[in-house]
Amino acid sequence: MKKLFLFILLVLLTLTSLNAQHRSINFEQNKTWENIVKKAQKERKLIFIDCQTFWCGACKIMAKQTFTQDSVADFFNANFVNIMYDMEKDSDGVMLRKRFGINVFPTLLFVDPITQKVIHYVIGSRKAETLIADGKQALDPKNNLANLKKRYVAGERKLEFMIKYLAALSAIYQEDEVNRIVPEYLNKLTQEQLATKAGWKFINEYVNDPLSAPLQQVVNEQKKFYTIAGKEAVKSKLEKSIHTAVQQLTEWTPKKNSPFNEKRNQELIEYLLKIDSEAAPEGLAKLYTAAFVRKKDFQGLLNQMDEVSKYNLIRGKKEKYYFLQNISTLIQCNDTILIKKGIQRIDSMCTITYDYLYKAKLMNCKVSLQTHIGDHIGAQKSQMEEKKYLAIGKKEKGTPRLAPKY
Numbered sequence: 001m002k003k004l005f006l007f008i009l010l011v012l013l014t015l016t017s018l019n020a021q022h023r024s025i026n027f028e029q030n031k032t033w034e035n036i037v038k039k040a041q042k043e044r045k046l047i048f049i050d051c052q053t054f055w056c057g058a059c060k061i062m063a064k065q066t067f068t069q070d071s072v073a074d075f076f077n078a079n080f081v082n083i084m085y086d087m088e089k090d091s092d093g094v095m096l097r098k099r100f101g102i103n104v105f106p107t108l109l110f111v112d113p114i115t116q117k118v119i120h121y122v123i124g125s126r127k128a129e130t131l132i133a134d135g136k137q138a139l140d141p142k143n144n145l146a147n148l149k150k151r152y153v154a155g156e157r158k159l160e161f162m163i164k165y166l167a168a169l170s171a172i173y174q175e176d177e178v179n180r181i182v183p184e185y186l187n188k189l190t191q192e193q194l195a196t197k198a199g200w201k202f203i204n205e206y207v208n209d210p211l212s213a214p215l216q217q218v219v220n221e222q223k224k225f226y227t228i229a230g231k232e233a234v235k236s237k238l239e240k241s242i243h244t245a246v247q248q249l250t251e252w253t254p255k256k257n258s259p260f261n262e263k264r265n266q267e268l269i270e271y272l273l274k275i276d277s278e279a280a281p282e283g284l285a286k287l288y289t290a291a292f293v294r295k296k297d298f299q300g301l302l303n304q305m306d307e308v309s310k311y312n313l314i315r316g317k318k319e320k321y322y323f324l325q326n327i328s329t330l331i332q333c334n335d336t337i338l339i340k341k342g343i344q345r346i347d348s349m350c351t352i353t354y355d356y357l358y359k360a361k362l363m364n365c366k367v368s369l370q371t372h373i374g375d376h377i378g379a380q381k382s383q384m385e386e387k388k389y390l391a392i393g394k395k396e397k398g399t400p401r402l403a404p405k406y
Helices: 002-020 033-043 057-065 070-079 089-101 129-141 145-151 159-171 175-186 198-204 212-220 223-227 233-252 262-274 281-295 300-311 316-332 337-350 356-372 378-396
Strands: 048-050 078-085 107-112 118-121
Touching: 033 048, 033 089, 048 057, 048 089, 048 118, 048 281, 057 070, 057 175, 070 129, 078 089, 107 129, 107 233, 118 145, 118 159, 118 233, 145 356, 159 198, 175 356, 198 212, 198 223, 198 233, 212 223, 212 233, 212 300, 223 233, 233 262, 233 281, 281 300, 281 316, 300 337, 316 337, 337 356, 356 378
Parallel strands: 048 078
Antiparallel strands: 048 107, 107 118
């Protein structure tokens, strides 16, 4: 009898524990918008709307992984009247989609039941801690999106406020507005204002052009910013900005809608020549190489690639991407001798890499070049090599390999 009692007690404790660990947001089952509004008004709560569709994968993941977390469930059940609408199937969902202009899913709305206006919203899948932060911001009458906009229009421009406002705009993918506001605002800040923790946060989040005045100030006063943000964080920001700027120029092709920005290219080269940064030699190497491609000077291209390799200017995975990106441009060349030189370089690269998936990509490039010069037998052999390397690479993917012995 005692054993039976202990067994029942254990089962009850287990069930209680399971239930406690699987709470979820309580979404209203009566989906009539009129009733939702009345309930929210009566309980004096905001309305939280999960705007989703039956085909939205991110919506399903969030419903399963985020809405079912205890911390999320407890917070949203206590503070909001929650409703989930399929914006294409539920009649009131279709109506609200048109009223609020919802075009991206998931969109998460926080609505004032008195005015029935959106006071805060975010777009995209959210993790638990982020969603709770969104809810807290919606509940904050001073810092929800609607009031942040009012404060901005009214002329508020304190640095801390601008960081909050731009973060809210970024959460709803208002990138055009962010890009309009940031330079306009930065022009009004002093160097002293930028060289602060709040100033660094602003620069780190929203300034990505290495030629911009704020990032050039960071370069000129690196030690001061090291004290504010830490040496590694500052160096990482500067290097990322350089990589991004270089990539935008080196990936330009005649197919782009806009002409190549030669002025910016030259300004970036001059900037990289005078700064002390580990990213500078790599950036210069890529810009110089891209110039040969644009001019269709393929002998110059091969010579430049040899120089880059000789002095080890680009390393690791970046070297692989650099080599493949540039050697593949030989498809634009009509000089058979130069293309054969390129093919020889592909073979040399293939012998020194132990990444079979990369070997497969090299062989794919080789196939294209051999076909281009009419070497169809060679192309067939290279295609077989590509398939072999691809099979080995897929098999070994995710399997740790010992470093090769030399």
